[in-house]
Amino acid sequence: MPNRPHRLHDLLRLPFRLGRVLWTADPGDAYRLLTFQSRLTARIQRWNGREEFRDLGSGLVTNVGVLALANDYAWSAQLNLATLATQNFHATGTGTTAAAATDIALQTLAAPTTATAVTGTQSLVSAANSQTYRSSATVNYTSTLAITEWGLHSLATLSSTTGSPFTAASATSWTDTGSAQTASSATVRGLQQTIVVPGTTAVYGLNLSNTVHVGTIPAWYKTADGTAGSTPGATETFAIKPVLWDHKVFAALNVNNGDSVTYTYSVLCQSGG
């Protein structure tokens, strides 16, 4: 059985709307689902100087985000590649499908973040019993758009096909064409904190380490539902993408050329469990 907080069951509903009595099979101490509580806000500076503010609500920490987090013990400490340390690159787009924990990229990237995300400013917001990681970035729009999605990434470059296509693939590795990668180590990032996304098979792999020719992943996971995926074909094209930590889809935020929007992302890390 997966190691997860036990479900709480309604045992008794009290009359007069006094509440419920709950029961759990968990012999331990956790009594709630432990999650990250994220929130995204947007401060809009219109081209004519007018200011607006929107609370875009909670985001959705992704499966690939927590996969990267679970490997924090192994990422290069010398390069400060801990997951939240790398998660500082903001991009926005025009996709409208609801965000899901299985997302690995934005749906439709929009200018000026079609290829390169905007670098944010990171901070710790620490208060009694409330510890929050925050990243904030300003996107200066250059055209008329209905912005409907936002994502936080581990790298500014949102996609690269360097070394594509594969020349081999296994359950835990892939091999590029032409030895086009820079070998990773304790002092060289290489492909650490990125994912490899095959062009045909709908799976992804988290790049744990790499030589100039071969990337090592823990497994392939389906982009549809996060379950175990099949090994991609040995000659498929592929793209290298950053780890998407959080993805938020919201009601259209209409912008015009000259508008700037400062996105502030906060994630509250809860204790317990």
Next chain:
Amino acid sequence: MEASMSDELTQHAVIRTLTLPHTPDGQIEHFAEHGQSLGMRPNEHPATTYAPGHTVFLTPSQAAEYMASGHVAPAGCEDAGRMIARAQAEDLGLLESPPASGPSGELTTEVDRAE
């Protein structure tokens, strides 16, 4: 012009601290409401600074420029860690620097010679 997804970006390791603008040439095209181009304007997005050891994806012209200046290791480099150490030693005056105007790959040759 803004770099598009189809631009050929190749992976490099940073050897010396490098600051890159949001777009390769530091400009970005602006558009009016109906799609009419308003021309290229300086890109106002903050540049991203990369420390030695980190990864950058560069266009061919960027790669040529920064390899020549010893700021990045060529794609496919296996010994970027040694190149970083050597660059730090050079910057501290502990080693003689390679010729400033050397062609791309000069740094690799120097490392090879040192071995």
